[in-house]
Amino acid sequence: MSHVFPRHCHSDLPRAASGDGCYLIDQTGKRYFDGSGGAAVSCLGHSNARVTQAIKDQADQLAFAHTGFFTTDPAEELADMLIAEAPGDLDRVYFVSGGSEAVEAAIKLARQYHIENGQPKRRHLIARRQSYHGNTLGALAAGGNAWRRAQFSPLLIDVSHISPCYEYAERHDDETLAAYGARAAQELEDEILRLGPDQVMAFLAEPVVGATLGAVPAVEGYFARIREICDRYGVLLILDEVMCGMGRTGHMFACDADGIAPDILCIAKGLGAGYQPIGAMLCTRGIYDAVASGTGFFQHGHTYLGHPIATAAARAVLQEMKDNALIPRVRQIGATFEAALQSHFGQHAHVGDIRGRGLFWGIELVAERETRIPFDPAHRVANRLKKAAFNEGLICYPMPGTRDGKVGDHLLLAPPFIMTEPQIDEVTSKLGRALDCVL
Ligand code: PLP
Secondary structure (H helix, E strand, O other), rough: OOOOOOOOOOOOOOOOOEEEEOOEEEEOOOOOEEEOOOOOOEEEEEEOOHHHHHHHHHHHHHOOOOOOOOOOOOHHHHHHHHHHOOOOOEEEEEOOHHHHHHHHHHHHHHHHHHOOOOOOOOOEEEEOOOOOOOOOOOHHHHHHHHHHHHHHHHHHHOOEEOOOOOHHHHHHHOOHHHHHHHHHHHHHHHHHHHOHHHHEEEEEEEEEEEEOOEEEOOOOOOHHHHHHHHHHHOOEEEEEEOOOOOOOOOOOHHHHHHOOOOOEEEOOOHHHOOOOEEEEEEEEHHHHHHHHHOOOOOOOOOOOOOOHHHHHHHHHHHHHHOOOOHHHHHHHHHHHHHHHHHHHHHHOOOOOEEEEEEOOEEEEEEEEEOOEEOOOOHHHHHHHHHHHHHHOOEEEEEEEOOOOOOOEEEEEEEEOOOOHHHHHHHHHHHHHHHHHHHO
């Protein structure tokens, strides 16, 4: 009997024994192509020699130094590398252990910034429905996924939720993309005005929605308009790129493609590429200066922030991406991947939409293509498909539909950046067999 408390108490999981490039291998020797990088984590695959060597070297040299007493070379150098790539005025990096912690830190920094700036009434956070920002209480409150929040709602801070920019489901037939984007962004201004502009501290959004919608980018112009609205009312823009950042969309940061920069940016997953648990929150010089020249102390911290082995691993991940030009590669192989998904599944009777960017793709499954009616969540289509694909030796990340029928079942594909063209064929044929088996 196992003494591990698993997330799904009644699941019977195989034991992962080793990793080999894009594959995970279980203890029986069965190989699984990691088509979703776990949950968009393993961007370099599972056996990158440079990263594992960096971890060993750092462990030999220095495993831990508390940030209350020391800074370290890997943390300093990784921060420099990130800021060299970061958009806009992002200038400081706060290292944490994962995505939820990055979002918690961002929410608290936004609040502290306004207090330092003499605007303590700014306490409202606005986020979007059908978003996921993590499982700790602050991040869970920010997320708009009703099912995840339900039983904890008495413990959650009050957050307003506006619509996401979800063209497939929400654009009217007679509406242009630009008009739809403007309408979706207008919800933010309306909500700021409803709450009172001097009461709102920040707006939080994923540039490409991951875990709740399956790789949904905003339509062109939406985020430019969001940026304008935030600036007009002194509301901070926090972008959550925990899933879509670090090269996943074919740009180092997903917001690069939208032509905007946030005031605070959250990253994790691809930062450590699964080799170490690490996340980060980046903020502008202005925000940092407000804290530095005010109380001089960010009222937030965890024991493992800036962990030397984690930052050494992430430094090696970034170096590997640069030396092997992996981000241009994501754009190039991503285009081939998209074409293969469209040609194999684009006309499938139960595939409503295929959308994404780079190597971040979502497949929306529907009961009927013409009417776009989702499957009844009781049929557990996404989960059954995950299982059928897993039996075929393909890992893909399922997203069940919501019980209110507003969002249907999805499948997320986020393969490693080192995926080859023959492996694209492997993914499409395994997924094709899984679809045949379930639908
Ligand atoms: N934000 C986004 C957009 C995510 O997709 C996730 C995890 O899936 C998180 C935050 C939470 O990250 P973590 O699971 O590392 O705490």
